[in-house]
Amino acid sequence: MDSCKEQEQQGFNQAKFVKVLGPIIVGAGPSGLAVAACLSQHGVPSLILEKNDCIASLWQQKTYDRLKLHLPKQFCELPLRGFPDDFPKYPTKGQFISYMESYASHFRIQPKFNQAVKTTEFDHIKGVWRVQTEDLEYHSRWLIVATGENAEPVIPDIAGYDKFIGNILHTSEYKSGSRFKNQRVLVVGCGNSGMEVSLDLCRHNAIPHMVVRNTVHVLPREMFGMSTFGIAMALLKWLPLRLVDKFLLLVANLILGNTDQLGLKRPKTGPIELKNVTGKTPVLDVGALSQIKSGKIKVMGGVKEVTKNGVKFMNGQEKKFESIILATGYKSNVPTWLKGCDFFTKDGMPKTPFPNGWKGENGLYTVGFTRRGLLGTASDAVKIAQDIGDQWKTIKGNDKSCNSHVIILGKPW
Ligand SMILES: Cc1cc2nc3c(=O)[nH]c(=O)nc-3n(C[C@H](O)[C@H](O)[C@H](O)COP(=O)(O)OP(=O)(O)OC[C@H]3O[C@@H](n4cnc5c(N)ncnc54)[C@H](O)[C@@H]3O)c2cc1C
Ligand SMILES: NC(=O)c1ccc[n+]([C@@H]2O[C@H](COP(=O)([O-])OP(=O)(O)OC[C@H]3O[C@@H](n4cnc5c(N)ncnc54)[C@H](OP(=O)(O)O)[C@@H]3O)[C@@H](O)[C@H]2O)c1
DSSP states (O other): OOHHHHHHHHHHHHOSEEEESSOEEEOOSHHHHHHHHHHHHTTOOOEEEOSSSSSSHHHHHSSOTTOBOSSOGGGSOOTTOOOOTTSOSSOBHHHHHHHHHHHHHHTTOOOBOSOOOOEEEEETTTTEEEEEOSSOEEEESOEEEOOOTTSEEOOOOOBTGGGOOSEEEEGGGOOOGGGGTTOEEEEEOOSHHHHHHHHHHHHTTOEEEEEOOSOOOEEESEETTEEHHHHHHHHHTTSOHHHHHHHHHHHHHHHHOOGGGGTOOOOSSOHHHHHHHHOOOOEEESSHHHHHHTTSSEEEOOEEEEOSSEEEETTSOEEEOSEEEEOOOEEOOHHHHBOSOTTBOTTSSBSSOTTSTTBOSTTEEEOSOSSSHHHHHHHHHHHHHHHHHHHHHTSOGGGGOSSSSEEEESSOO
16 A cells, blocks of 8 residues: 555544545446546546445445346446446346446446535635535535435325335335235336336236326337337437427337326327426336236326325225335435535526536536436536546646545644
8 A cells, every 4th residue: 555545544534624636526326436437537536425335326225126227238338438248238237236346446436435425515715615424524626416316215295104004115125026925015106116116016926006196108118129219319310309209109109009098198298308398207118018908007096195004096096005115206315415506406406407517616516417317427427527637637736746536634724
């Protein structure tokens, strides 16, 4: 270990303040890793602070076993290093995690784990971001927010939860349908998680009922042997968005039939336009629809209240359930820890829409908040690294001294 590294290790145990020479990245998910890798290509060191004890914790700890990428791998790879050639077109969750691990090790990315960022504020006098975790305060002139659009589960405010004697869990806690065998299960929500969890429950001989309170676009994952997403991306290069939406819906209806008759009414706005305007992701069907057609997944209307043994629905119907799974989505957590900064909405998303939401003021950046999945992450990471790389070149040698990326201080600098 060189002397800087030794100093760093010892210092972390004693110091209250840590000066970080390069940017501080909050979050070691795909976005944090991608931006750290791109920065390293510009010779810029960075420090990732991660609240959990592993990289890609959403994927490792909060996703179900049967999860596979919905989009072909070329749309989900991070910059500078793609998926291995022998991975299938739609990698499994395990393969995605192994890709993330080899990505981090290839670029020698070593996040500091168990460092939940509690508060962050820009210090206008010193011109630095003050990033506080439980035991330390980190300072840097750059802050990169990489905590994700899906940082916390959304738990809807439905009356009567406390009366229910069965299990209530969010999809972020669901692993497999095996523990629900022969149970009547209510899945609240019909996004990609709700559909796939319902399908998984069918495969484990449970009896899923899925709440669809609103309209929803369901598209086949593939059309004519090609990914629907890939076709849409290609067509958008040549045709107006609304025409592409019309085409997708025409083919979807030919392949899937009229989903309205199954209780899955389509929104008036087309799937891509809706995604762009509201962020609502269309469902890419991987088998749930045929289970709905066969009656194995039952479609229900909105929930009025939870009772001791089940649920009362808006239409007055009442049904018994042993478990309730909330497939009600996720939200950003930025407003809980980033203070005094009006770059974000109250929902924790950048106010400036894509493609310009990656850069704020005073050295603030965001990666992975484009509502465009991993494709958006890759685009943000490249732009941020270029921008900070240009600034880094102009910084005097003294401020980049010591091969280490941090300097330990016992008092504020
Ligand atoms: C079930 C599921 C399946 C998905 N499938 C796909 C897919 O196939 N393709 C696709 O493109 N997208 C998919 N997504 C979207 C997914 O969110 C992104 O692919 C990807 O995980 C985003 O990476 P990220 O790094 O921006 O966020 P995350 O993966 O959420 O990583 C953020 C990291 O920040 C950490 N963090 C949060 N708050 C703090 C804090 N205060 N202090 C320190 N660390 C913090 C978290 O612990 C986490 O490790 C899926 C999402 C879900 C929920
Ligand atoms: N294999 C994959 O690649 C994969 C798998 C799963 C998820 N994902 C991705 O992960 C992200 C999150 O997906 P998600 O499905 O977890 O969340 P989501 O897309 O936000 O869907 C949430 C669902 O819950 C419903 N809902 C919310 N509150 C409700 C309430 N009180 N009562 C009834 N329904 C309620 C919503 O209905 P309304 O529309 O009425 O609000 C919506 O149907 C998406 O980007 C998705 O594409 C990908």
